[in-house]
Amino acid sequence: MSIPRFYLDQPLARGARFSLPPGPARHAARALRLAVDDAVVLFNGQGGEYAARIERIQKDDVAVSITGFADIERESRLHVMLAQGISSGERMDYTLQKAIELGVAAIQPIAARRSVVKLTGERADKRVAHWQGVVASACEQCGRNRVPPVAAPLALAHWLGQRVADRSSIDPPVGGRLLFLSPLAAARLADLPAPSGMDCLVAGPEGGFEADEIAALQAAGAIPVRLGTRVLRTETAALAALAAMQTLWGDF
Structure with a gap:
């Protein structure tokens, strides 16, 4: 069994002792049924990870002490932003979860004309959280x-x-390509050269992009690419493309 890992949005340091936040504490105590002296790994997204052990468990109060730090990174050498058309239900969650496993560096949810889910104001804030x-x-x-x-x-x-505004403000312009998935495209990912910067992969929602949205992508310099001869679902397309990109240019 692998050592449980917990993300904590807080400063971490060797020798620190504290109680886990409510969410990780409940998961450690109830779902994983961890015990005193069990090892855990903590990380805060700032790089590296911290070895820790459980000092106390009382219901949902789980106290830990950090015993060491390892400067370990598991990021892909391929840098990709995923601009994903917002999908409904659990489809979006699934796409984001697997995209992280496949190494994406950033995610931009896109509200497309055919997006079933419409998000504004407080509802959008809650969904992003x-x-x-x-x-x-x-x-x-x-x-x-x-x-x-x-x-x-x-x-x-x-x-x-x-x-376009962000890129034009940099002299000279930097950054990778803008790619969008289209079953009508002539080019495949394998036809493209290796990236020189962070590529941005654009995937549509259920039903794909409308004609004027495709025209806007092309006007912005986006390169259409296809994934075989079959039309993939919204929750499949970006993941298949990311896996192919990792195979061609990344760490697969």
């Missing part, structure tokens, strides 16, 4: 010690405009 929790849990599971950020949802046109 939920997605960030999904990402942190995926990092706990897969061993990553840096937690990729989940940005606030943006309409596709707004995000493309922001991206």
